[in-house]
Amino acid sequence: MSGDQTVSDDSAETAVAGDLTEDLIRTSVWDERDLEAAGIPVIEVPFVTVGGGLGSFAMVDFLRSAGVAVGDIRVLGDSLTPTETYEYLATNSQIPRHERLRSDASSVMDNIWGFPSYALREAWAEKSPRRIWQVVTEPVLDEYFTPKAGQVYESVAREAKRIHWNDMVTLGYVRMVRKRHDGGYFVLQTRPEPGATRRVAYRCDFVHLAIGYPGVAFLPDLQEYRERTGDYMRVVNAYEPHDHMYEELLRRPCTVLVRGSGIVGSRILQRLIDDRVGRGAQTKIIHLFRNYVGGPQGERRTFRRPGGNGFAYQGFNFPKAAWGGQLRVDLERLDGEGRAELIREMGGTNTAPRRDWKHQLERGAAEGFYEQIVGSVEHVDQTDGRDAIVTRIRTQDGGSQEIEAQFIIDATGLLARLDEHRLMADLLAHTGAAQNPYGRLDVEPTFEVRGTASGAGAMYASGSMTLGGYYAGVDSFLGLQYAALQIADDLAARGFGKRLGPLRSVTQWMRWMRDRTP
Amino acid sequence: MTPTLFGRIQTRLFLVVTVGVVWTLLIGPLLVTLVDGADLGDVYRLAFGALVLVAVVGIGWELLYHALQQFRWEKDWPTLFGLVTGLPEAIVVYLLLRQDLPWSLGSVPVDAFTVHFASTWIVIWLTANGPMRVVFLRWRFRGGRLL
Numbered sequence: 277m278s279g280d281q282t283v284s285d286d287s288a289e290t291a292v293a294g295d296l297t298e299d300l301i302r303t304s305v306w307d308e309r310d311l312e313a314a315g316i317p318v319i320e321v322p323f324v325t326v327g328g329g330l331g332s333f334a335m336v337d338f339l340r341s342a343g344v345a346v347g348d349i350r351v352l353g354d355s356l357t358p359t360e361t362y363e364y365l366a367t368n369s370q371i372p373r374h375e376r377l378r379s380d381a382s383s384v385m386d387n388i389w390g391f392p393s394y395a396l397r398e399a400w401a402e403k404s405p406r407r408i409w410q411v412v413t414e415p416v417l418d419e420y421f422t423p424k425a426g427q428v429y430e431s432v433a434r435e436a437k438r439i440h441w442n443d444m445v446t447l448g449y450v451r452m453v454r455k456r457h458d459g460g461y462f463v464l465q466t467r468p469e470p471g472a473t474r475r476v477a478y479r480c481d482f483v484h485l486a487i488g489y490p491g492v493a494f495l496p497d498l499q500e501y502r503e504r505t506g507d508y509m510r511v512v513n514a515y516e517p518h519d520h521m522y523e524e525l526l527r528r529p530c531t532v533l534v535r536g537s538g539i540v541g542s543r544i545l546q547r548l549i550d551d552r553v554g555r556g557a558q559t560k561i562i563h564l565f566r567n568y569v570g571g572p573q574g575e576r577r578t579f580r581r582p583g584g585n586g587f588a589y590q591g592f593n594f595p596k597a598a599w600g601g602q603l604r605v606d607l608e609r610l611d612g613e614g615r616a617e618l619i620r621e622m623g624g625t626n627t628a629p630r631r632d633w634k635h636q637l638e639r640g641a642a643e644g645f646y647e648q649i650v651g652s653v654e655h656v657d658q659t660d661g662r663d664a665i666v667t668r669i670r671t672q673d674g675g676s677q678e679i680e681a682q683f684i685i686d687a688t689g690l691l692a693r694l695d696e697h698r699l700m701a702d703l704l705a706h707t708g709a710a711q712n713p714y715g716r717l718d719v720e721p722t723f724e725v726r727g728t729a730s731g732a733g734a735m736y737a738s739g740s741m742t743l744g745g746y747y748a749g750v751d752s753f754l755g756l757q758y759a760a761l762q763i764a765d766d767l768a769a770r771g772f773g774k775r776l777g778p779l780r781s782v783t784q785w786m787r788w789m790r791d792r793t794p
Numbered sequence: 795m796t797p798t799l800f801g802r803i804q805t806r807l808f809l810v811v812t813v814g815v816v817w818t819l820l821i822g823p824l825l826v827t828l829v830d831g832a833d834l835g836d837v838y839r840l841a842f843g844a845l846v847l848v849a850v851v852g853i854g855w856e857l858l859y860h861a862l863q864q865f866r867w868e869k870d871w872p873t874l875f876g877l878v879t880g881l882p883e884a885i886v887v888y889l890l891l892r893q894d895l896p897w898s899l900g901s902v903p904v905d906a907f908t909v910h911f912a913s914t915w916i917v918i919w920l921t922a923n924g925p926m927r928v929v930f931l932r933w934r935f936r937g938g939r940l941l
Contacts, residue, residue: 382927382934390934391924416874578864590867597869600935601796758935778929785928 294473296451296464304706307457308479316464316475321350322772324463324480326450326699328353329361330385331486331739333432333441334756338388338764340439340794341784342773350478351445352465358436359429361488365690366425369514370543373426378539378592378628380599381411381421383754385428386435388761389785390754394423397431419630420591428753438791451475452702453483459731482767485717485725485737486756489690490697492516495535498686501656501665510665511656514540514687521683522551529558533667533679536687537565537587538625542633544687545646549636552645561646562679564669567625568650579621582629585637586648589629594622598748599755608721608746616713619748651677656684692716692740700741703728707735714744721746722766723759734770736763795922796870797863801938802856805926808940809918810849817917818845821910828906839899841910846896847887848914855883873923880915887911 294315300306311318323339325332328351336349355361363373371377382390392400395411411421436442448465456462456479463478492515494502502511512518514536524530525548534544541563551557569588574580582589597603607618627633640646651669659666659680667679694700694716703709703717708727712718718726719742728735738759740751749755761776768775776784784794797805818841825837859879863871888911891902927934 389927389931391927393924411873412877413874414872415868416872574867579867581867595868595870597796597937599796601801601937602798602863602869604935605798605937761932761935776931781931782929 294475296475303454305455305457306462311462311477315473316477317473318462318477318479319350320479322348322480323482323484323767324350324352324461324478325484325486326352326453326463327486327488327739328355328358328445328447329486329488330358330432330753331488331756331759332484333358333436334385334388334753334760335484335486335738335763336441336444337386337435337439338757338760338776339767339773341388341780342764342768342776343780343794344773346440346443349444350480351441352448352450352463352478353445354447354449354468356442356445356447357433358441359432363425363429365515368517369540369687370547371425373424373429375425376422377425377428379422379428379753380592380596381414381423383752383757384431385753385757386431387788388757389781389788390757391785394427395421398423398427415591420628422628434791438788439794448476450699452699453485453707453735455707455728455730456733460733461730461735481733482772483733483735484763485699485703485735485741486739487697487699487741489692489740490700491691493689493691495653495686495688497653497656498535498684505658507658507665510682511684512686514544514685515690518685521685522547522557525551525557525559525683526555529560530682531560531562531664531680533665533681533684534561534563534687535684536625536689537563537567537569537627538687538689539593539627540689541687542587542627542630544685546633546636549640549646553636559645561640562681563646563648564653564667564679565648565650566652568648574621581626585634586650588624588626590626591628592749593626593752594748598622599752599758604747607748612713615746616744619714619744622748649677649679690740692743694741697741709735712742712744716744717741719745721762723763724766732770734766736766738763795926795934795938796868797860798937798939799856799860801936802860802871803853804940805922805933805938806852806856807849809921809926810845810852813918813921814845814848814914815842817914818842818910821913825906825910828909829903832903832906837906839897840891840902840906843891843896843899844887844907844911845914847890848883850896851886851890852883855879876922877916877919880912880919884908884911884915 297314300310300314308318325335332351381393381395384390384394395407399407410418414420448467450465452464454462460481461483463483465476492513498511502508548559548561552559565586568586569583571584572580573583573588595603610618637646651671653667653669655668657666664680664682665684669677671677709725710718710727717737719737720726723736723738725735725737738756742750767773822834822837826832826834888907
């Protein structure tokens with residue numbers, strides 16, 4: 277979707293009351309009279325966060341602790357529950373509530389201090405010291421503790437209630453953010469309910485954008501196959517609902533081709549093998565690698581990532597020190613391509629070194645139901661009888677090989693192109709926002725979006741859209757909290773909210789412990 | 795908390811001076827009962843001598859830990875390391891105390907030293923693994939730096 281197409285979409289709808297006009301769409305800076313002329317009502321609120329998911333939640337949680345009142349914050353999103361989108365994607369990618377996420381014990385989404393950690397709380401709830409032992413000995417004698425998905429959702433729901441989240445949320449789709457002549461911004465929201473004006477504008481001093489990923493990403497050859505054949509059932513993305521595949525695998529023996537060797541690939545493999553071992557499926561798994569990791573990666577002894585059996589291994593999606601240790605400091609000192617390069621070296625495709633996963637794959641290889649193949653895909657097509665999909669690959673020795681499978685699952689990731697998102701495309705075109713060397717939204721170390729200052733107002737962003745900035749772990753619980761803290765500090769310096777110094781921090785923590793409103 | 799070099803040193807000094815001192819003052823009367831014929835002053839000379847060494851010699855230890863950390867891909871310092879490094883550090887502090895550093899003690903009573911060192915180490919370790927984050931919200935994001 278391009279910006280030009282976006283404009284023509286709207287111009288076709290200008291007859292509705294209180295809607296965008298051609299003038300408004302064209303003009304980068306608005307004032308109240310422009311909106312009044314279009315019949316769009318204006319609501320004043322000092323702080324608006326766009327997204328309504330976990331990024332917005334982390335931001336609001338900090339601001340509430342910093343003494344900002346409910347009435348001074350508006351959350352614009354498409355769901356009342358901040359975990360809804362996250363849970364949808366996690367569940368599709370085979371992390372139901374009882375399974376564990378890939379997140380650290382002290383990356384506590386509902387608690388800005390990270391204490392008590394998820395591990396302590398699980399130990400307390402289950403009256404078992406097992407999780408305390410794990411968190412004390414990780415990752416030396418035990419694997420990293422990671423919280424169950426359900427624990428995260430339930431505790432966020434409790435915190436949402438404590439900070440009066442629902443009183444701040446207004447449902448609707450945010451179409452654009454434009455600068456205001458006299459400083460600050462207008463955030464234009466499309467209302468979901470019919471009857472009222474089609475749009476409403478929020479006049480604010482500060483905007484925070486936490487919109488997550490625009491959608492699921494497909495490998496180009498699979499996207500091309502789906503469009504050409506209309507076959508959306510047998511070539512699926514790990515982040516889409518694809519339970520029909522597992523159901524069919526239980527009914528008849530099939531071959532599944534798995535593409536992707538990151539954490540999502542590992543999850544899919546686990547589900548396929550669990551169904552085989554525990555539920556009688558006769559699935560044969562072919563795992564296709566484009567880049568096969570045969571051993572540790574890295575030339576320097578002081579910068580070498582563990583790897584083997586095709587996978588690059590690390591506890592989380594970046595080395596731990598990227599969140600608060602020396603790698604965070606290193607990254608903050610870099611700019612341009614050097615910064616993008618370090619992010620690529622620390623991140624890239626990798627998975628968690630879990631013993632149960634390794635055992636499953638070893639067993640699969642020994643029993644012949646799990647096979648690894650290395651190569652790059654040249655073409656994907658249906659067989660003549662249309663009962664299978666054939667993937668033709670170029671092998672490492674230059675030869676050609678065909679892989680026949682009943683299902684192909686793309687476990688390579690989510691879409692993160694800025695211009696694929698309508699709001700982001702509009703920002704780039706009208707507010708002075710730019711892309712960083714990684715192709716995402718360029719932000720300052722404070723997470724202010726570069727080039728978008730408007731009078732005394734400021735625009736911030738956090739989450740996956742800011743990858744490539746001065747902080748690597750933006751797309752994680754702790755990264756969202758780090759960004760929220762940086763933004764809250766910047767806002768406090770501008771006079772919005774109080775700075776969370778030791779005294780306020782301790783008193784707010786005590787309120788949290790007693791489940792009292794901030 | 796994943797430490798940086800300056801974060802390690804600052805956190806160590808801060809915790810020794812605050813938690814270490816308070817704990818030592820509190821535990822002093824108990825230590826007196828472990829040493830025949832000693833008064834509170836004698837015990838505090840021993841305990842605060844140990845604290846001074848943990849702080850001063852500790853800067854050297856932190857340089858070593860930081861160097862070892864470079865060989866870890868995650869560039870982290872697991873919680874367990876923070877606990878077990880107490881053992882070599884205790885031995886070095888004990889040997890230095892016997893050499894009349896930082897001041898002369900006569901003899902070094904092993905029981906009192908062990909109880910004081912181990913309990914102080916654990917209290918500091920526990921504080922670093924939880925309450926520090928509550929008081930200093932930014933501490934864990936700054937690799938343990940307070941300034």
